[in-house]
Amino acid sequence: MRQIFDIHGGIHPPERKDMSNPGWVSDCDMPSKLVLPVTQHIGAPARPVVEVGDTVLGGQMIAEAQGSVSVPVHAPSSGTVTAIEARAVPHASGLTDTCIEISLDGKDEWIGCEGLDNWRDETKAALLERVRLAGIAGLGGAGFPTAIKLASDRDGGIHTLIINGTECEPYITADDTVMQCFAQQIVEGAEILAHMVGAETVLLAVEDNKPEAADAMRQAAAALEIAEVVTFPTKYPSGGEKQLIEILLNTQVPSGGIPADIGVLCQNPSTAIAVRDALIDGKPVTHRITTVTGMSLKDPGNRRVMLGTPIRELLETAGFNADSADRVIHGGPMMGFAVTDLDMPVVKITNCVLAPTRTEIPPPQPQQACIRCGMCAEACPASLLPQQLYWYARAKDQEQLERHNLMDCIECGACAYVCPSHIPLVQYYRSAKGSLREAAKEKVRSDNSRSRFEARQERLEREAAAREAKRAARKAAAEARAQAGDDPVQAAIERAKAKKVQQEAGQ
Amino acid sequence: MSLMHVSSPHVHKPVSSVEQVMKQVLLATIPGVLVLTWFFGPGTIINIVFGSALALAFEAWALWLRGKDYKTPLRDHSVIVTATLLCIALPPYAPWWLIAVGVGVSVLLGKHVFGGLGYNPFNPAMVGYVVLLVSFPLQMSSWTEPRGIGEVPGIVDAFTALFAASSYDAVTAATPLDLFRQNSGMLFDDLMQSKAELTGPIAGLGWDWVNLTFLAGGIWLLRQRIFTWHAPVGMLTALTICAALGYDEGSSTGGGSVLFHLFSGATMFGAFFIITDPVSSAVSNKGRLIFGAMVGILVYLIRVHGNYPDAVAFGVLLLNFAAPLIDQYTQPTVYGTKKVEADE
Numbered sequence: 001m002r003q004i005f006d007i008h009g010g011i012h013p014p015e016r017k018d019m020s021n022p023g024w025v026s027d028c029d030m031p032s033k034l035v036l037p038v039t040q041h042i043g044a045p046a047r048p049v050v051e052v053g054d055t056v057l058g059g060q061m062i063a064e065a066q067g068s069v070s071v072p073v074h075a076p077s078s079g080t081v082t083a084i085e086a087r088a089v090p091h092a093s094g095l096t097d098t099c100i101e102i103s104l105d106g107k108d109e110w111i112g113c114e115g116l117d118n119w120r121d122e123t124k125a126a127l128l129e130r131v132r133l134a135g136i137a138g139l140g141g142a143g144f145p146t147a148i149k150l151a152s153d154r155d156g157g158i159h160t161l162i163i164n165g166t167e168c169e170p171y172i173t174a175d176d177t178v179m180q181c182f183a184q185q186i187v188e189g190a191e192i193l194a195h196m197v198g199a200e201t202v203l204l205a206v207e208d209n210k211p212e213a214a215d216a217m218r219q220a221a222a223a224l225e226i227a228e229v230v231t232f233p234t235k236y237p238s239g240g241e242k243q244l245i246e247i248l249l250n251t252q253v254p255s256g257g258i259p260a261d262i263g264v265l266c267q268n269p270s271t272a273i274a275v276r277d278a279l280i281d282g283k284p285v286t287h288r289i290t291t292v293t294g295m296s297l298k299d300p301g302n303r304r305v306m307l308g309t310p311i312r313e314l315l316e317t318a319g320f321n322a323d324s325a326d327r328v329i330h331g332g333p334m335m336g337f338a339v340t341d342l343d344m345p346v347v348k349i350t351n352c353v354l355a356p357t358r359t360e361i362p363p364p365q366p367q368q369a370c371i372r373c374g375m376c377a378e379a380c381p382a383s384l385l386p387q388q389l390y391w392y393a394r395a396k397d398q399e400q401l402e403r404h405n406l407m408d409c410i411e412c413g414a415c416a417y418v419c420p421s422h423i424p425l426v427q428y429y430r431s432a433k434g435s436l437r438e439a440a441k442e443k444v445r446s447d448n449s450r451s452r453f454e455a456r457q458e459r460l461e462r463e464a465a466a467r468e469a470k471r472a473a474r475k476a477a478a479e480a481r482a483q484a485g486d487d488p489v490q491a492a493i494e495r496a497k498a499k500k501v502q503q504e505a506g507q
Numbered sequence: 508m509s510l511m512h513v514s515s516p517h518v519h520k521p522v523s524s525v526e527q528v529m530k531q532v533l534l535a536t537i538p539g540v541l542v543l544t545w546f547f548g549p550g551t552i553i554n555i556v557f558g559s560a561l562a563l564a565f566e567a568w569a570l571w572l573r574g575k576d577y578k579t580p581l582r583d584h585s586v587i588v589t590a591t592l593l594c595i596a597l598p599p600y601a602p603w604w605l606i607a608v609g610v611g612v613s614v615l616l617g618k619h620v621f622g623g624l625g626y627n628p629f630n631p632a633m634v635g636y637v638v639l640l641v642s643f644p645l646q647m648s649s650w651t652e653p654r655g656i657g658e659v660p661g662i663v664d665a666f667t668a669l670f671a672a673s674s675y676d677a678v679t680a681a682t683p684l685d686l687f688r689q690n691s692g693m694l695f696d697d698l699m700q701s702k703a704e705l706t707g708p709i710a711g712l713g714w715d716w717v718n719l720t721f722l723a724g725g726i727w728l729l730r731q732r733i734f735t736w737h738a739p740v741g742m743l744t745a746l747t748i749c750a751a752l753g754y755d756e757g758s759s760t761g762g763g764s765v766l767f768h769l770f771s772g773a774t775m776f777g778a779f780f781i782i783t784d785p786v787s788s789a790v791s792n793k794g795r796l797i798f799g800a801m802v803g804i805l806v807y808l809i810r811v812h813g814n815y816p817d818a819v820a821f822g823v824l825l826l827n828f829a830a831p832l833i834d835q836y837t838q839p840t841v842y843g844t845k846k847v848e849a850d851e
Contacts, residue, residue: 008842011520013518013520014518094512170518242842242843246842252842252843253843254843254844255841255842255843255844256843257843326510326511327510327511327513327517328510329517331515333515333516333517333518334515334516334517335515335516336515336517337514337515338510338511338512338513338514338517339510340510340512341510342510356517361517361518363513364513365519365524366579368524368525368583368624369525369623369624369625369626370625371525371528371585371624371785371786372625372785372786372790373528373733373734373785374734374735374785374790374792375523375732377790377791377839378732378735381842382841382842382843383839383840383841383842384839384841385790385791385838385839387790388790388834403838405841405844408841408842408844411515413516416516416519417516417518417519417520418520418523419519420523420524420527420528421524421525421625422519422524424514426514426516427514430514
């Protein structure tokens with residue numbers, strides 16, 4: 001048995017995972033149309049390569065990656081492009097973004113997908129390119145381009161690959177279901193990932209509230225010698241990348257750094273499957289397993305959903321009773337954000353759509369004064385002082401916010417969960433982080449212009465000094481000549497005098 | 508349906524609110540108050556009831572003056588906690604005006620001039636207590652004789668005392684800490700034998716039970732996770748160490764025994780109900796440990812070398828001043844900022 005370590009803080013919110021019946025997955029009905037945002041990942045938006053009116057096939061690339069930190073988008077089924085325009089997209093900001101709308105023809109015709117017969121013979125660069133072209137971004141919820149994550153091995157390389165099947169958020173059972181139903185594919189994906197980054201150990205991490213998933217993973221992991229299933233006590237937020245690394249390896253990712261800095265790579269089980277499908281089957285990311293749950297639904301569960309399916313249609317197939325709900329949450333109840341428009345589509349990061357009733361998740365209670373009780377500090381997995389950060393955020397005291405490591409906040413919401421004064425702490429931190437980032441950018445800008453100004457000033461001074469030096473040199477030379485008796489004026493006068501003397505003599 | 512746009516997290520810990528915290532603190536004082544009532548009669552309970560009613564009135568008035576909603580904050584019970592803690596510390600059978608001045612100072616000057624709940628740099632109950640102690644030393648040192656020595660006053664006596672024009676003329680007696688302070692010629696052990704007030708099983712008749720019950724209430728709060736162990740353990744440990752170092756086998760000028768200090772006066776009440784006030788103490792666990800320890804040292808020094816028999820209020824107020832400084836130097840190590848040990 002591998003030794004397990006504890007993290008600071010953490011909470012035990014009611015799990016409510018049974019509601020979505022983990023371990024079973026059904027296909028979501030084919031929607032009439034799909035809405036595919038060009039940004040379903042962190043990074044630059046993809047650029048549409050189709051036009052309105054084009055016919056597309058399943059698996060066809062409809063938007064290409066633009067820049068290095070970007071991933072392409074593929075059509076999940078066959079149909080016609082009917083619009084390319086700004087639509088509401090699932091993002092905490094509530095902003096709109098360019099989306100490609102496809103009206104499906106219902107035939108579900110696909111392009112031919114060509115996998116690799118033997119991926120071990122390929123170079124790492126070729127494998128990475130395939131991962132990139134398959135449109136894979138972290139499917140656990142963060143959406144970071146997987147190819148970039150795989151390429152960023154800093155000095156020392158990667159020694160440990162962690163498949164993060166923690167899924168510590170309440171309600172969500174998508175990873176649980178994937179692990180129970182597709183354990184073998186996960187292990188194949190993990191083998192490919194480990195090969196690509198040169199990891200010597202693969203840890204398949206499962207929280208101990210998912211014994212069926214852990215069993216399935218153990219059976220599948222027998223096929224991979226370097227793989228080991230690790231279970232650990234259920235506690236939120238053990239599934240945070242940094243927290244999980246501490247639990248499994250008893251080391252911390254340096255502040256401001258990434259796991260690769262300490263030789264670790266974390267991937268979600270679904271992402272591992274996506275990598276496997278991209279290399280072995282040649283298939284891009286076009287579907288995902290999403291938990292559809294909450295007491296407003298008659299038929300909650302896990303669905304295999306086409307990306308781009310409007311959330312409204314997904315909810316309706318699960319028997320949504322709109323009258324009993326006053327919010328729909330994209331993601332889980334701890335870190336998810338409220339959906340502002342039900343026409344928003346399911347995207348690569350949509351691991352859960354939660355439609356709770358009003359009694360299940362009541363409206364937030366009015367905020368009271370902070371009494372600095374410190375329950376937030378006891379709950380914080382990053383050992384921050386949330387009560388202090390709250391004061392400094394309100395005072396907009398950027399110096400103290402930095403001194404109290406605001407940027408190390410992972411926005412897990414444990415502090416706000418326990419706060420007896422019902423203060424929406426995470427909201428304060430998000431906004432304060434935004435202004436810190438702005439201030440940092442502003443500082444870079446002003447530093448740049450200052451150094452530009454200083455450089456110019458220096459150059460002008462240098463040029464002036466050079467001119468001055470030249471003039472001084474000329475003057476000095478002239479004076480030197482004068483002292484040596486070869487003053488040109490004197491010489492000219494003397495020449496003139498001599499000439500006059502000659503003329504007078506000649507007359 | 509209209510969609511609510513709220514920020515994460517969407518769920519909140521059930522039954523966790525400021526009023527819940529305050530209610531638990533009030534519940535935890537009950538055993539101590541009952542023991543006080545057993546030994547000294549109903550004076551303390553009447554103090555508390557009268558003081559709480561006044562405190563609610565003062566709070567509502569202050570909120571109204573400040574142009575705030577004055578109904579909701581009354582429900583958070585914080586002002587009742589302030590009044591209760593102050594009234595437990597007052598002598599039983601205090602006249603009404605003493606209680607009114609104390610509660611008024613606590614609520615208005617201790618709390619609302621700084622901006623109300625959560626903004627007060629000082630422990631409001633202790634602000635009120637110290638103002639009374641300095642202004643009305645006679646009334647503030649009039650403790651009655653405990654059961655077992657004198658007659659314990661009844662309800663009628665208690666109300667007479669509350670509203671009497673002149674001060675209540677019950678038989679007052681020195682508390683064990685008073686006797687200890689006034690002692691000049693007796694060996695500590697002889698002193699403990701000489702007076703009926705000092706012959707309790709640990710540290711003076713009645714007072715050891717009072718301290719034990721507040722300790723029990725405090726441990727219950729600790730188990731309810733209302734506060735962490737750091738401040739109380741800091742204070743009690745520091746007091747223990749000081750008393751042990753200062754104990755000279757009980758000479759007449761010595762510092763008194765460890766048990767005497769731990770179970771006399773306001774030690775346990777202070778350790779679990781006063782210095783644990785989160786608003787005015789240090790924020791980090793390490794900070795609270797230091798905060799408590801400094802209070803413990805001050806309590807010992809003032810008890811043994813100062814002019815007042817007890818010192819929890821002074822110790823707490825002095826440390827309230829120091830809390831921001833303590834915070835500055837006791838920030839916990841944040842994830843990922845630990846100094847990395849050299850790799851092999």
